[in-house]
């Protein structure tokens with residue numbers, strides 16, 4: 222086994238299965254910082270859209286061009302962003318191309334910026350080239366041909382590629398590295414609600430390559446927490462203790478998806494078949510995120526007989542009455558349900574609840590389609606935030622999601638932090654309302670506040686690792702302030718209860734029902 226690189230925290234090793242991978246060089250404590258890194262290259266998603274070369278803000282209306290190179294698009298001449306250094310500016314100018322040529326082909330910009338690295342930062346270029354691109358697997362596939370037509374050909378037409386570049390498939394290599402190694406990061410100025418929404422990706426998210434962080438191997442339960450701040454600096458913390466010699470993993474996908482969906486995405490985008498502990502377990506560590514209800518006994522849960530096989534290729538067996546179902550049957554049912562989810566009106570709460578009932582007749586209570594629908598319904602319940610039933614339903618959904626997250630994302634988890642934050646704020650709002658209208662006695666009110674305090678404290682425990690200059694970091698600041706207020710309220714309520722004075726402290730209720738400074742649609 223060859224060791225490529227060492228820091229005090231990790232070494233890089235390599236084997237046949239993973240290629241290079243990161244290994245803990247010492248015992249790493251939960252929450253310890255493993256690495257902090259700026260991106261080697263930043264750009265738009267594969268389809269390409271225009272962004273400011275300096276700050277990477279998507280350019281929606283006016284576009285200016287860098288006065289020095291006359292090519293790079295900018296949001297303004299005064300932009301203070303650091304992502305268009307003089308070295309790149311000079312290399313871009315030397316190409317002799319015109320700004321309009323790039324404006325007409327936004328999809329070539331990120332590959333071109335990557336290519337230019339070789340002219341001004343050989344070290345970084347070599348590191349970039351050493352990254353996994355899966356050229357052999359991708360050769361002559363749809364993605365290969367698409368990159369040839371939409372990226373290689375336009376760059377060739379601009380005379381930016383040598384014969385040797387074409388012979389060595391340099392552009393395919395660059396595109397492969399970008400596709401396999403990029404992290405999706407938020408575009409600056411994205412609304413907080415979309416950026417910390419669990420379900421939908423921000424509309425204009427960017428791709429960024431971090432040369433060290435990308436060496437982490439995938440595992441569906443991971444042992445790290447990755448965060449990116451407003452300046453695109455990535456931090457990697459241990460989400461649980463990592464003994465010396467253990468692999469440092471990161472979950473490349475969405476931990477709330479089912480095994481089939483996760484594995485399919487990894488196969489299509491990262492070119493490997495995940496065989497981690499979670500993928501190999503037919504019950505997904507007891508969560509039953511992919512299990513369906515048995516039609517025959519109506520009691521048991523039906524799970525794949527061979528979990529590492531495709532849904533439709535393996536048979537499925539009821540854990541209770543042992544009835545065996547054909548995989549195609551399960552797949553057809555799931556496809557029909559997915560179709561219903563897609564075609565529902567996403568703004569209609571009643572339609573969503575109706576569909577949820579429908580899903581619950583076929584699927585395990587924690588099936589990923591049910592969890593996903595609940596995530597989507599939570600923001601709709603926020604619009605009814607003064608309705609008691611709505612608040613209770615929202616809390617129920619948060620608790621359901623947290624229960625699953627505790628298993629599939631154990632340890633420090635941003636998603637758990639966000640879900641707990643949502644939960645406690647609704648608990649407080651509901652208790653305030655009930656206490657104000659004398660529906661609950663002071664002792665019950667106090668009990669609920671204590672419960673909310675525990676949830677808020679736990680949320681903060683997970684969220685303190687978020688960089689201060691990120692939407693989650695700003696939410697954490699807000700949460701810390703909320704906790705202070707909550708503690709002082711609890712103190713006052715304890716006094717009131719102790720003295721038997723069940724008064725309604727309006728000021729106290731007002732403080733506790735303040736709207737958070739960030740939208741609450743975090744789930």
Ligand SMILES: C[S@@+](CC[C@H](N)C(=O)[O-])C[C@H]1O[C@@H](n2cnc3c(N)ncnc32)[C@H](O)[C@@H]1O
Pocket residue numbers: 238239240241242351352353401402435436437438439440491492493494495496
């Ligand atoms: C972002 S790169 C990781 C670094 C890469 N191993 C290298 O040597 O450059 C992702 C690639 O690593 C490999 N990989 C990562 N996690 C894996 C896993 N759990 N099982 C098999 N291969 C994995 C796959 O080839 C995948 O496309």
